[in-house]
Amino acid sequence: MSVAKKVALLALAASSASAFAFSPRAAAVSTRTAGGGVVVPPAGTFAKTSPSTSLALSSSGGAAEAVAEDDSGSNLAETLKVGSYFALWYLFNIGYNIYNKQALNALAFPWTIATIQMATGILYFVPLWLVGARKAPKLSGADLKTLLPIALCHTGVHVGAVIALGAGAVSFAHIVKASEPVVTCGANALLLGEVLPAKVYATLLPIIGGVAIASMKELSFTVLALAAAMLSNVSSSLRGVLSKKTMSGKKIGENLDAQNLYAVLTAMSTLILIPMMLAVEGTGFIPAFKAAVEAGSFTNKSLSTLLLLSGATYYLYNEVAFLALGKVNPVTHAVGNTIKRVVIIVASVVAFKTPMSTGSIVGSSIAILGTLLYSLAMNSVKK
Secondary structure (H helix, E strand, O other): OOHHHHHHHHHHHHHHHHHHHOOHHHHHHOOOOHHHOOOOOOOOOOOOOOOOOOOOOOOOOOOOOOOOOOOHHHHHHHHHHHHHHHHHHHHHHHHHHHHHHHHHHHOOOHHHHHHHHHHHOHHHHHHHHHOOOOOOOEOOHHHHHHHHHHHHHHHHHHHHHHHHHHHOOHHHHHHHHOOHHHHHHHHHHHHHOOOOOHHHHHOHHHHHHHHHHHHHHOOOOOHHHHHHHHHHHHHHHHHHHHHHHHHOOOOOOEOOOHHHHHHHHHHHHHHHHHHHHHHHHOOOHHHHHHHHHHOOOOOHHHHHHHHHHHHHHHHHHHHHHHHHHOOOOHHHHHHHHHHHHHHHHHHHHHHHOOOOOHHHHHHHHHHHHHHHHHHHHHHHHHO
């Protein structure tokens, strides 16, 4: 199958999910903000346990209008719809982690690969804007200035994760990423003065302990992988804090729903990454690409396909994540996110035959359980 067909199928799957999400019934059960602006929900409205890079930003605010289901058939259709969102979310996420690791194994240029992946998303959402399938956002210079700090954090989330995934095992990077709630609590306390109940802080103990155990017993441990994963965690937490401080209750531009906001941040992050990539890695990627092809491991087409698929699955798993998480309550989201992390770790271990020590398995299990307890505790606080 050609690269164009593979990417087209991925885009079709996400676009089909988007079409479902914006059907009349789906629109009726959503919450809206007058004028189409984005209002950031309170911190923790969406649990923040994924590396991966979906934003805690949503089109919300105003009065939610509940619509009763007409019959059991409608309930079944809604269940199937949500199930398809989660299936695509997991599928794209697993695909991204595998394609990304394969690309990094072939080419040790994480900054360049991160830039290519970020830029690939532009090939998805710009055509949607041009053909009118999705309304293009309208932003002023002041709007872009407001979004710039958030885009910088978005850049740190992605490049930190890519470096971590290249420097160590996929499973280890995701174990460290499970500690993001610890960073989030610290950032909220320092920058927003938010103090949470003791039961929430208590759930951080198994996260810290589990990551510590897993790090000590991890067979593929590297300081770079740990530091880069923590950079991604810090950037993700700051992104949420800055979003709440700078955007909460404000109308930013026109047509800036959650998906368009993610698209705008993707475009801004691409522009940020290009000079950073050149400063750190220069143009060494080009001769390395040619050397990999000359070595016989890849053809020009197969290596280009690998890079493009890593970028396509990166953008699309975030796109579908918005659709999935917008249709379920926080508890379901927390459980789904926890299961997703387990599935990715297992899939990466199987795909790359990465050995995990008993201590690493125990530590990762404790840390992931801690993230679930944290999400559930945060949800109970908000009730």
